Each structure stands twice: as C-alpha cells, then as structure tokens.
Amino acid sequence: xxxxxxxxxxxxxxxGPRPEPIRLFGTTWVDHGHGYAARRIAAAVGSLAAxxxxxxxxxxxxxxxxxxxxxxxxxxxxxxMFAICSALAFRHTWDGYSRRPDPDRQAxxxxxxxxxxxxxxxxxxxRSLTEAPGEKxxxxxxxxxxxxxxxxxxxxxxxxxxxxxx
Numbered sequence: 001x002x003x004x005x006x007x008x009x010x011x012x013x014x015x016g017p018r019p020e021p022i023r024l025f026g027t028t029w030v031d032h033g034h035g036y037a038a039r040r041i042a043a044a045v046g047s048l049a050a051x052x053x054x055x056x057x058x059x060x061x062x063x064x065x066x067x068x069x070x071x072x073x074x075x076x077x078x079x080x081m082f083a084i085c086s087a088l089a090f091r092h093t094w095d096g097y098s099r100r101p102d103p104d105r106q107a108x109x110x111x112x113x114x115x116x117x118x119x120x121x122x123x124x125x126x127r128s129l130t131e132a133p134g135e136k137x138x139x140x141x142x143x144x145x146x147x148x149x150x151x152x153x154x155x156x157x158x159x160x161x162x163x164x165x166x
C-alpha cells in the first residue's frame with residue numbers, strides 16, 4: 001500500500017522504519033507500484049543508450065589518436081586503460097548493489113570509476129533487467145529494520161500495571 005507519491009503508507013503517528021528511496025525509483029521498489037516496471041524499462045534503456053553514446057565518444061577519441069600518429073604503444077596503453085578501468089568499474093558497481101561500499105575505498109577509487117564509466121553504465125543496465133539497481137540491498141535493510149521495530153514494539157506491549165516490580 002502506498003500513497004500517490006509512491007511512499008508506503010504507515011499508520012498515523014507511527015514511528016516505524018521508512019524505506020530508503022532509490023534514485024529514479026523513489027520508494028516504488030517496496031510494493032512495485034506507481035510505474036515501477038516502466039521506470040525499470042526506462043532505466044535499462046537509458047543506461048544502455050548512455051553506454052553506447054560513451055562508446056561512440058571513446059571511438060572518436062581512438063580515431064583522434066590514430067590521426068595524431070602518436071604511436072602504437074600509447075594507443076595500446078589508452079585502449080588497455082579504458083578496458084581495465086571499465087571492467088573494474090563494472091565489478092565495483094555490481095558489488096555495490098549487494099552491499100554498502102566502504103566510503104574510504106569509494107573515495108580512493110573515484111578516478112578509476114570516472115575513467116571506467118562505461119563499465120558502471122553497463123552494470124546499471126544489467127541490474128535494471130532484474131530489479132531496480134540496489135533494490136535487493138535496500139529491501140534486506142528495510143525488512144531487517146521492520147523486524148527489529150516489530151520485536152521492540154511487541155516486547156513493550158501489554159499492560160505495564162501487570163508487571164512485577166523488583
């Protein structure tokens with residue numbers, strides 16, 4: 001159940017856990033309502049289109065290196081750098097959908113992820129085919145928070161007058 005904005009309804013005055021929104025999806029991932037499927041399709045198509053456009057730009061850069069005749073060694077280094085950085089960025093992005101990344105490691109990899117942006121876009125595309133990117137991680141965290149909240153509230157329920165004072 002959710003309202004028109006896609007935010008799951010909670011009872012009035014409830015202080016229970018609320019789901020964390022996912023970029024482009026909000027909280028529609030909780031009950032897969034309010035255009036969730038259309039958003040997943042749009043995210044997949046958009047990320048694939050962005051990856052194809054990025055490959056076109058890289059192809060133009062490669063042609064620029066050939067026209068500049070800077071040598072085969074530098075050209076091979078550039079191609080290898082983009083390929084390796086893209087593979088590492090893909091893996092890092094893919095792993096980020098199943099567990100929270102370490103902020104220090106994330107900061108140290110910022111340059112590598114920037115160079116390997118094609119890999120990140122492809123990881124986003126492939127994850128969008130099965131779920132909203134990050135949905136599994138957010139769902140696990142949200143369900144755990146709800147379980148803990150339920151555990152705390154049921155432990156406190158009951159008439160406090162009936163409890164023994166010790």
